[in-house]
Amino acid sequence: MPRQLISSGSPFEAQVGYSRAVVQGDWCFVAGTTGTDPETKAMPESVVDQGKNALKVIGRALEEAGFSFADVVRVTYYITDPAYWDVLGEATAPVFGDIRPAASCIVTGLIKPEMKIEIEVTAFKG
Secondary structure: OOEEOOOOOOOHEEEHHHOOEEEEEEEEEEEEOOOOOOOEEEEOOOHHHHHHHHHHHHHHHHHOOOHHHHEEEEEEEEEOHHHHHHHHHHHHHHHHOOOEEEOOOOOEOOOOOOEEEEEEEEEEEO
């Protein structure tokens, strides 16, 4: 099966050499996505707003690939402060509350200091 590459148009995709998502067969792998507003390109202050923005971008990539959030089987959250875990559900529960994919959360640094969260997902349509 041919590999399908999905781009969000981010200049970092060409600069760094990655795709927003890669579809291989029944699988869709969505790259780590930070919280920049997809329309204004601004980075909100709130981790919840950043999470919502990341999920918008991820949702668009899934849709372009022929998938949906209902197909997500794995999600990984990267947060810069463990306290963010306590409020993250405000962004993620409306999307994943009924789907309940396998999940991990890692506390780590991100590329820019204003980034508080990065989210990556894997989806499967079998």
